[in-house]
Amino acid sequence: MKRLLSKTKIISAISVLLLLCLWKVASLIYNSDLILPSPESTILTTLKLLFSKNFLLVVGATMLRGILGFVISFILGILLGILAGTNRSFEAFLNPILVTIRSTPVISLILLALIWFKVDFVAIFIAFLTMFPFICTNVIDGIKNADRDLIEMAKVYKVNHTKIIKEVYLPAITPFIFSGASSAMGFGWRAIIIGEVLSQPQFGIGTLMQSAQTYLLVKEVIAWTIIAILISSVFELIIRKIEKAVIIWK
Amino acid sequence: MSFKIEGLNKSYDNIKLFDNFNIEIQENTITCILGPSGCGKTTLLNMISDTAQANEGSFINFEDKIISYIFQEPRLLPWKTVKENIAFVLNSDIPKEERLKIAEKYIQLVELNGFEDYFPSKLSGGMKQRVAIARAFSYPSDLILMDEPLKALDLKLKLNLMRAFRRLWQTDKRTVLFVTHDIDEALLLGNRIVVFSKAPVNIKQEFSIQKKERSLTDPEIIEYKNKIWEVMD
Numbered sequence: 001m002k003r004l005l006s007k008t009k010i011i012s013a014i015s016v017l018l019l020l021c022l023w024k025v026a027s028l029i030y031n032s033d034l035i036l037p038s039p040e041s042t043i044l045t046t047l048k049l050l051f052s053k054n055f056l057l058v059v060g061a062t063m064l065r066g067i068l069g070f071v072i073s074f075i076l077g078i079l080l081g082i083l084a085g086t087n088r089s090f091e092a093f094l095n096p097i098l099v100t101i102r103s104t105p106v107i108s109l110i111l112l113a114l115i116w117f118k119v120d121f122v123a124i125f126i127a128f129l130t131m132f133p134f135i136c137t138n139v140i141d142g143i144k145n146a147d148r149d150l151i152e153m154a155k156v157y158k159v160n161h162t163k164i165i166k167e168v169y170l171p172a173i174t175p176f177i178f179s180g181a182s183s184a185m186g187f188g189w190r191a192i193i194i195g196e197v198l199s200q201p202q203f204g205i206g207t208l209m210q211s212a213q214t215y216l217l218v219k220e221v222i223a224w225t226i227i228a229i230l231i232s233s234v235f236e237l238i239i240r241k242i243e244k245a246v247i248i249w250k
Numbered sequence: 251m252s253f254k255i256e257g258l259n260k261s262y263d264n265i266k267l268f269d270n271f272n273i274e275i276q277e278n279t280i281t282c283i284l285g286p287s288g289c290g291k292t293t294l295l296n297m298i299s300d301t302a303q304a305n306e307g308s309f310i311n312f313e314d315k316i317i318s319y320i321f322q323e324p325r326l327l328p329w330k331t332v333k334e335n336i337a338f339v340l341n342s343d344i345p346k347e348e349r350l351k352i353a354e355k356y357i358q359l360v361e362l363n364g365f366e367d368y369f370p371s372k373l374s375g376g377m378k379q380r381v382a383i384a385r386a387f388s389y390p391s392d393l394i395l396m397d398e399p400l401k402a403l404d405l406k407l408k409l410n411l412m413r414a415f416r417r418l419w420q421t422d423k424r425t426v427l428f429v430t431h432d433i434d435e436a437l438l439l440g441n442r443i444v445v446f447s448k449a450p451v452n453i454k455q456e457f458s459i460q461k462k463e464r465s466l467t468d469p470e471i472i473e474y475k476n477k478i479w480e481v482m483d
Contacts, residue, residue: 153325156299156317157339157389167338171329249329249369 037219046223054203061203062123063231066185066192069127073184077132078177081139082169091140102133106191110198123195123204130191131184138180142173178243182236189232251311252276253393253425258307260293267293268307269450275393280419280426282440284433284478289449291429295319295395298427312393318386320396324378326370332357333366336385356384359418376407380414387418396428400435412438416464433478437471438464445481455481 020039027038037045049055084091109129113122146169154164196206205224212220253275260268267290275281285291296302298309299317326335336353337346344352357366360380370378379399386394400408416439419426430436436443443457457474464471 149321149323149325150327152301153319153321154339156301156319158316159339160342163342167330168327171327174329247329250371 045219065123073131077135085143122199126195134184135180142176146172254310279441282436283429285446315392318391324382356388
């Protein structure tokens with residue numbers, strides 16, 4: 001098993017290397033920093049950005065928006081998901097709303113949010129609208145997949161409703177909450193950055209990406225992209241770690 | 251004061267399972283219902299435990315009675331340890347520590363000491379069913395329903411568990427209603443064996459076995475077995 005794991009790791013490393021090679025070759029062909037800078041100069045730019053004086057403020061602002069959006073989505077998603085999962089009428093009520101949010105193009109939401117809200121709130125609003133449906137839908141699915149036999153058992157033993165929700169349903173949906181949270185985060189970060197590009201808050205990765213693009217600083221655009229990917233993977237990693245710590249019974 | 255079911259009518263999937271059916275379940279004995287698969291044994295238990303509804307019929311003396319149920323499957327919560335699984339069904343008005351203490355007592359009685367803090371995924375099938383039995387006995391019930399809980403286990407484990415069950419039963423002689431299609435199980439557990447026909451059910455014959463120690467090689471038990479064979483289709 002361990003050998004197999006290291007083998008897949010090697011293959012993944014080869015894939016990354018191949019991607020870098022392609023990038024390098026393409027940059028040699030174009031031979032212009034204005035179109036495609038080389039990987040090494042981009043990485044150097046990334047490092048420079050990491051140590052620039054406003055870096056923490058910029059990244060912190062973007063992360064704060066993401067975390068705020070996530071926390072609101074997480075709490076509302078679980079509450080409404082449980083309600084919809086245990087109550088058919090509420091599900092019938094909630095479902096069209098979820099479908100509408102999910103199928104509305106992110107860009108429409110942003111354009112409207114730009115009109116409706118203050119600049120700093122736009123990205124949070126977008127983050128919420130992209131993340132909430134994922135978490136909510138997963139919770140509903142989790143409840144529907146909860147083991148009917150266990151619920152019947154609890155009812156035969158006259159366990160009260162609140163306790164059944166807390167000790168049977170909630171643990172049963174925990175894995176679903178985590179997979180919902182993880183896809184929510186994946187889509188959320190992308191949406192937040194689009195939101196920042198268009199709303200131009202004072203601090204934010206998107207704001208700086210936009211100005212880098214305006215000045216044709218391709219290196220910086222890619223460098224910020226790399227930083228955004230890193231942030232996203234760090235959060236993914238954190239979610240997986242928490243999942244492992246919470247689901248100890250498997 | 252025994253439990254009585256009178257004038258029971260119940261159809262399921264257009265099959266008439268019970269048609270004006272009557273049965274009495276005596277207190278403080280193990281009544282074993284022996285019948286072919288699909289005759290409605292499980293449905294009878296479900297009607298008693300209120301998870302299925304009868305079309306007609308009166309359930310006398312069942313009102314306000316507390317019921318434990320040992321299912322075909324262990325039905326343990328995967329996220330709770332052995333101890334917590336048992337404590338889970340106990341009344342929340344009892345302080346948690348007390349509930350865990352009661353759980354520990356019954357874990358000892360089914361000889362699972364040392365496994366109190368294990369999650370079900372770490373237990374074998376037989377051990378899980380022992381936990382389910384401990385859970386049923388720890389619950390202060392007036393009636394224990396059992397639906398072929400030994401079905402999925404091999405013979406040795408089965409014998410082992412039945413011995414554990416009878417030992418546990420001797421401690422408080424609870425009223426038990428046990429359904430099975432396996433004669434050996436009925437002979438090893440039942441004080442009273444009620445043989446059911448195919449659906450719609452009628453009672454073909456009843457046997458009463460008062461022996462305390464049971465063994466399938468005991469000539470008396472073998473004699474019962476032969477008699478029951480004759481009655482069953």
